[in-house]
Amino acid sequence: MTHGAVTLLLVILALTGCQREERDTRPQSALGSGEQPTPVTTLEPGGQRPSPADNKAASFEANAFHLSEGKRLFGWFNCSGCHANGGGGMGPALMDEKWLYGSSIESIHATIRDGRPKGMPSFHDKIPDDQIWELAAFVRSLSGNVPSSAAPQRNDDMMPHPSENRLPDAATLGKSP
Amino acid sequence: MTRMPQLAAAGLHAGASIFLAVACLPFMAEAAEPALISPPVSAAPPDDGQWMMPAKNYASTRYSELTEINEGNVKNLQVAFTFSTGVNKGQEAAPLVVGGTMYIVSPFPNVVYALDLTKPGAPMKWKFEPNPEPAAQGVACCDVVNRGAAFADNRIFFNTLDGHTIALDASTGQPIWNAHIGNINIGETITMAPLVVKGKVLVGNSGGELGVRGWVKALDAGDGRVVWTAYGTGPDKDVLIGPDFKPHYDMDKGKDLGVTTWPPDAWKIGGGNMWGWISYDPDLNLIFHGTGNPGPWNPDLRPGDNKWTSGIFARDPDTGAAKWFYQWSPHDLHDYDGINEQILLDMNWQGKPRKVLVRPERNGYLYILDRTTGEVLSAKPFGPVNSSKGVDLKTGRLIENPDKQTGTGKVVRDICPTASGLKDWQPSAFSPKTGLLYIPHNNLCMDEEGVEVNYIAGTPYVGMNVRMIAGPGGNRGAFTAWDIAAEKPAWSVKENFPVWSGAVVTAGDVVFYGTMEGWFKAVSAKTGELLWQFKTSSGIIGQPITYRGPDGHQYVAILSGVGGWAGAIVSGDLDPRDATAALGFVNAMKDLKDATTAGGTLYVFRLP
Numbered sequence: 001m002t003h004g005a006v007t008l009l010l011v012i013l014a015l016t017g018c019q020r021e022e023r024d025t026r027p028q029s030a031l032g033s034g035e036q037p038t039p040v041t042t043l044e045p046g047g048q049r050p051s052p053a054d055n056k057a058a059s060f061e062a063n064a065f066h067l068s069e070g071k072r073l074f075g076w077f078n079c080s081g082c083h084a085n086g087g088g089g090m091g092p093a094l095m096d097e098k099w100l101y102g103s104s105i106e107s108i109h110a111t112i113r114d115g116r117p118k119g120m121p122s123f124h125d126k127i128p129d130d131q132i133w134e135l136a137a138f139v140r141s142l143s144g145n146v147p148s149s150a151a152p153q154r155n156d157d158m159m160p161h162p163s164e165n166r167l168p169d170a171a172t173l174g175k176s177p
Numbered sequence: 178m179t180r181m182p183q184l185a186a187a188g189l190h191a192g193a194s195i196f197l198a199v200a201c202l203p204f205m206a207e208a209a210e211p212a213l214i215s216p217p218v219s220a221a222p223p224d225d226g227q228w229m230m231p232a233k234n235y236a237s238t239r240y241s242e243l244t245e246i247n248e249g250n251v252k253n254l255q256v257a258f259t260f261s262t263g264v265n266k267g268q269e270a271a272p273l274v275v276g277g278t279m280y281i282v283s284p285f286p287n288v289v290y291a292l293d294l295t296k297p298g299a300p301m302k303w304k305f306e307p308n309p310e311p312a313a314q315g316v317a318c319c320d321v322v323n324r325g326a327a328f329a330d331n332r333i334f335f336n337t338l339d340g341h342t343i344a345l346d347a348s349t350g351q352p353i354w355n356a357h358i359g360n361i362n363i364g365e366t367i368t369m370a371p372l373v374v375k376g377k378v379l380v381g382n383s384g385g386e387l388g389v390r391g392w393v394k395a396l397d398a399g400d401g402r403v404v405w406t407a408y409g410t411g412p413d414k415d416v417l418i419g420p421d422f423k424p425h426y427d428m429d430k431g432k433d434l435g436v437t438t439w440p441p442d443a444w445k446i447g448g449g450n451m452w453g454w455i456s457y458d459p460d461l462n463l464i465f466h467g468t469g470n471p472g473p474w475n476p477d478l479r480p481g482d483n484k485w486t487s488g489i490f491a492r493d494p495d496t497g498a499a500k501w502f503y504q505w506s507p508h509d510l511h512d513y514d515g516i517n518e519q520i521l522l523d524m525n526w527q528g529k530p531r532k533v534l535v536r537p538e539r540n541g542y543l544y545i546l547d548r549t550t551g552e553v554l555s556a557k558p559f560g561p562v563n564s565s566k567g568v569d570l571k572t573g574r575l576i577e578n579p580d581k582q583t584g585t586g587k588v589v590r591d592i593c594p595t596a597s598g599l600k601d602w603q604p605s606a607f608s609p610k611t612g613l614l615y616i617p618h619n620n621l622c623m624d625e626e627g628v629e630v631n632y633i634a635g636t637p638y639v640g641m642n643v644r645m646i647a648g649p650g651g652n653r654g655a656f657t658a659w660d661i662a663a664e665k666p667a668w669s670v671k672e673n674f675p676v677w678s679g680a681v682v683t684a685g686d687v688v689f690y691g692t693m694e695g696w697f698k699a700v701s702a703k704t705g706e707l708l709w710q711f712k713t714s715s716g717i718i719g720q721p722i723t724y725r726g727p728d729g730h731q732y733v734a735i736l737s738g739v740g741g742w743a744g745a746i747v748s749g750d751l752d753p754r755d756a757t758a759a760l761g762f763v764n765a766m767k768d769l770k771d772a773t774t775a776g777g778t779l780y781v782f783r784l785p
Contacts, residue, residue, distance in 0.1 A: 078630070081386070081637020082315070087755025087763055089745065090318060090386075090637065096752045119315020121635060158588050158626040158642045160757040 023065050038110040040101045057105045060133040061140060064150040070138025071152045071164070073131055077123065085160035086142035091119065095142040095161070097170040103145070108136035143170035214524040214661055215609040216240075217532070219459040221521075226725025231271035231325040231370045231679075232604065233722075235457040236521040239606035239681050241723045245731035246784060247685030251699045252709045254782045257732060258299045260292060262777035266748050267740020269602075270325035271370070271679070271720035272779065273333075274734075275347065277727040278302060280328065281736065281779060285314055285321035285338045291350060295727045299781070303350030305343075313339035316364045316635060318386040319742035319759070320749065324602070325370035325720065327378070329398060334378050336367035342380050342396055354401035358382075364389045364635050372455040373398055374464060374494045381451025385469040385514065386760070388638035391450030391486075393466060395497060405497035409449025409468045409485055411435045416485055417497040424502050425551040426573035428482065438481040446632050447479065448472035449486035453516025453602050456534070461549060463491045463500055465534060467515040474512050474596070475627035475640030477584045482507040487515040489536070491551065501551035506540050506575055510583050511564055511625070512596035512641075513540040518604040520614065524662065526554055535661060537605055537616045539598030540575065542568060543659055557664045559657055560599045560620060561649050564592050583641070585627040593622040595645045597675070597742060597762060604720060606680040606688065611702050613658040613667050615688045617676035619743075620648035620655050621765050643761025653765060656680070656690055658705060668705035674769065677743045678735075679720035689733055691717025693744060694772045697735050697780065713737035713780055716744055716773040730783055738777035739769070748775045 039051060060066045074080055082088075086095035101111050112132050115122030123132065141151045141164040151165035161167070215221075216236035224242035233239045246254065262268060266284035273280040277295040282288070286309055291302040314321050317338055326335035332353060333345040340359020345352055358380065359365035364387030372379045377395040385391070391409030396402065408415040412433045413422075424430055431437070436444055450469035457464045471479055471486035488504035506513040520535045526545070534548035541562035545555040556568035566576040581592045593599075600618035607614045623645040630640030647653045654672035659665075674693035682688045686702040693716035699709040716739030723733045740748030745759040746766045752758060753767040 075628070076631055078633055078636040078638070081630075081639055084751075084758040084760075084763075085642075085755050087752040087758025088749060089751065089759040089763075091315065093750065093752035093755070093758065095755060096750075098750070118311045119313070121312075121315060126633075157586070157628070158624065158644070158757075160642065160644070161755045 038102070038106045040107065051106070054106050054109070056133055060137040061105050062147050062150050063137070066134045067137050067141055067146060067150055067164070068152050069131070070134035070136070073135050074138055077127060077135070079135065087161070094139050095167065095170060097143065105133070105136045105140055108139050109133055112136060142167065144168045214522050214612045216520070216522055216607070217458065217460055220457060227276070228272070228274045228722045228724050229328040230273070230372065231327070231720055232454060232456070232518065235374070235459065237454060237456045237518050237604070238520060239604060239679065240608055241681065241683045243683055243723055243725060243731045244685045246683065246687060246723070246733065248687060248701055248708060250784060251685070251687050253784055254699070254709055254711070254733070255785050256711070257781045257783040259781070260290070260299065260779040262290070262736065262738065262779065263288065264738070264777045265775040266738070266777070267320040267322045267744055268719045268736035268738030268777045269322040269741055270736055271722055272734045272736065273326055273328050274722065274724040275328050278347070279734070280326055280333055280347070282323050282326045282335045283777060284323050284740065285309060285317070287323055287335065287337045289326065289333060289335060289345060289350070291347070305345055305350045305352065307337050307341065307343055309337040309339040309341070310361060313361045313366055316361050316384070316387060317366045317368070318383065320740040320745050322368050322741055324368060327371045327373050329373035332398065334371045334373060334398070336369065336371060336380060338366050338368065340365055340367055342367070342371060342378060342401065344398070344401060356396055356401035356403070358394055358396070358403065362635050369452045372457065374457045377404055377494060379455050379464065379494070381466070383450055383452040385448040385450045385472055386637050386639050387635065388446035388472045388632050389448065389450060390445060391448055391469055393451045393497070395494065407490070407492065407497045407499070408435070409451065410439070410444035410447045416499065417492070418499045421493070422499045422501070426503065428507065428572060428574060429484070429502050429504060434482070434484040438484045440479060440481070443479050446472060446638065447483060447486065451516060453514070454518035454604060456519045456521050457494065458521055458548065461532070462493060462495070463548070464494045465489060465491050465519050465521070465548065467517060469514040469516050470512045471509050473630050473638045473640040475583070475585060475630065476508060476510045477627055478630070478640060483509065487513055489515060489519070491548065503546065503551040503553065503573060505538050505544070510577065510581070511592060513598060515539065517600060517602065520605070520607045521548060522607065522661070535607070535614060537600050537614065537618070537659070539594070539600060540565060541594050541599035545661070555664055559616060559659055559666065560618060560655065561593045562599065564594065583625045583627050585629065588624055588626040590624045591622050592625060593648055594619065595621040595623040596643055596760060597621065597645070601677070601742070603677050603718070604679040606682040608682040608702055610684060610686065612660060612662055613702065614661055615680045615682050615702070616657045616659055617678055617680050617690050618655055618657060619675040620650065620652055621645050621675065622648050623761060639760065642757050644756035645761045645765035647765060656700070656705070658702070670700065670705050674766070674772070675743045677718040677741055681721045681723055683723055689721040689723070689735070691719065691721065691735055691737070693718065693739060693769060695737060697721070697737070711780070711782070714778050715739045715776040716747070716769070718744055726783070732781055732783045734779065734781045736777065736779050739773050739775055744769065746770060747773060
């Protein structure tokens with residue numbers, strides 16, 4: 001009897017232990033039209049105002065499913081055509097520590113949705129909003145800015161660089177400050 | 178530096194003596210007998226000391242008859258003046274010199290400057306800012322370069338990255354007309370230098386990496402009106418193929434091959450762009466221009482020969498009607514654009530005088546074509562090539578190496594040359610004195626993996642993961658003098674980085690070119706021996722020119738400023754940890770950031 005209860009407890013523990021994250025099975029299907037305020041500068045006359053975080057940000061950024069979806073979409077929507085696998089080309093590098101329009105996931109989401117004037121196209125009305133969040137989260141993984149437990153691992157094909165879960169934080173490149 | 182056996186110097190042929198008497202008076206004394214190989218006089222008139230188009234003349238020889246600077250005194254060259262273009266992107270343009278004025282056009286934002294050469298320090302006479310759309314930078318494949326302007330009828334003609342062709346009054350810099358002919362929202366940009374032929378400005382589009390359908394347009398030089406448009410893919414009526422079209426080889430014969438050699442409708446997004454060089458033969462009344470790579474790069478996504486991409490057209494400049502076509506790389510497997518320069522020459526071929534066209538091609542072969550028919554007379558590799566095994570001269574077809582065939586889901590390693598070719602856009606120069614073609618080129622190999630790709634208008638359409646490495650020997654570039662008559666190299670100089678600059682050769686037997694470290698070099702046209710070098714402020718990918726200044730002395734000019742596809746790692750600040758950055762070029766250029774920084778500066782040199 002006690003033996004059975006222990007087994008049952010172990011099974012329950014094992015099952016819950018495997019579940020490392022929640023997956024939203026009904027993603028929002030609306031196109032990218034979020035309205036979160038995302039200033040592209042830290043210079044704000046009259047004093048810096050708090051920039052409210054979007055409540056989606058954290059859930060996408062630390063979620064392995066969303067990150068791997070973001071990686072797939074990065075190829076499918078031709079992001080890789082300009083930014084390669086993070087090193088850049090027609091567009092700037094995404095795996096370094098330099099951010100033209102802010103490094104937060106909200107800023108990256110806004111960049112993909114609205115575009116930027118020097119060549120980044122606007123994918124507004126082209127990519128559903130949740131998928132833009134997935135892309136934004138994946139972009140942050142390229143510079144080592146997501147949990148390595150959630151970042152994508154080895155590719156099935158030619159490796160352009162170490163897998164995303166092994167890329168160091170671009171700001172320090174793995175060195176102590 | 179490797180020295181290959183010096184071949185018999187340019188031989189002698191009585192038939193060309195008339196040309197020489199007219200065109201080569203300055204060096205008649207030393208070259209007592211006529212050259213074996215020379216451009217037609219109509220396409221390469223006697224040198225007046227000016228430089229009115231990037232290729233020097235319609236034959237595209239980039240040869241100057243000036244002799245003040247020569248093998249003996251070039252070591253004394255000094256800086257005469259410099260000028261900042263104000264743009265830190267790749268400077269691929271050739272300066273122009275007409276009368277006492279020099280004209281230069283910068284990379285995006287495509288500012289045109291006129292410098293007064295009659296005054297000390299060459300002060301600015303005027304500048305013109307076209308203010309192209311900044312968004313155009315997002316659809317320019319390989320840096321935001323511009324390859325120069327053209328002068329005709331006291332007008333400066335140039336193109337802007339966002340798809341405009343503009344005519345300026347050369348005296349005042351005032352715009353005369355502005356034709357909007359490219360659409361950045363489908364990925365079209367314009368980077369080439371226009372060519373003016375018989376009152377028409379010839380312009381083509383870029384965008385082979387974005388599924389842009391290629392075209393060449395002739396604009397009326399008077400008002401900018403489009404006179405004709407010839408597409409690089411599609412039905413015969415769009416390509417301007419009519420009853421006059423007589424291709425030499427069977428593979429190029431048939432109706433609407435620009436449609437039938439593609440999967441349904443793929444020709445509409447199939448590339449075949451024209452962003453390189455055009456030559457013109459006034460005697461035959463033909464222009465010659467290449468066509469770019471088919472899109473996407475992944476060949477599995479476009480079964481068929483993909484006409485009329487990666488080939489060359491001869492057209493009537495008045496109507497655009499095609500006369501012949503030859504395809505360098507049918508069903509291109511490796512992004513071998515066919516847009517390089519073609520040098521028009523008259524020479525004896527197997528005992529008979531032939532009008533030929535010489536083309537150092539991206540796929541690695543030095544082609545000699547009969548320019549009246551498009552027949553291939555010779556195709557010899559001018560560097561390491563393993564992607565193909567030669568050219569079948571009976572059928573004209575490139576013999577692909579099946580071991581290097583790319584496709585979806587497989588990684589093919591060590592393909593030579595790379596997507597950037599054994600030689601890319603960087604133009605070569607030909608000297609009738611030596612009979613040698615001076616070829617700046619790459620020595621790179623690559624791994625490629627085809628992947629699926631979606632077409633989204635205005636975004637890249639490539640479908641290939643690429644990473645490049647140095648070619649055999651480890652030197653990533655070379656400067657090779659090719660003996661056209663003997664079909665082999667006379668000498669070759671190894672360079673650490675790809676030689677992404679053009680070349681110019683003079684009757685003083687000096688050849689000028691630049692390196693991506695920033696060295697501007699003068700070497701002997703006969704032996705390749707380094708005679709002089711000067712370290713400029715940034716890597717050189719521009720086109721050197723030489724001219725006679727208002728003071729009667731010879732000058733040499735070059736734009737320094739690294740960038741372009743090869744230098745994008747510096748001008749675009751790319752991350753070398755990604756082997757596929759800049760379509761794989763960054764992997765071969767990881768150390769360029771340690772060798773040079775961006776910055777556009779004109780350097781002009783003269784003897785003391």
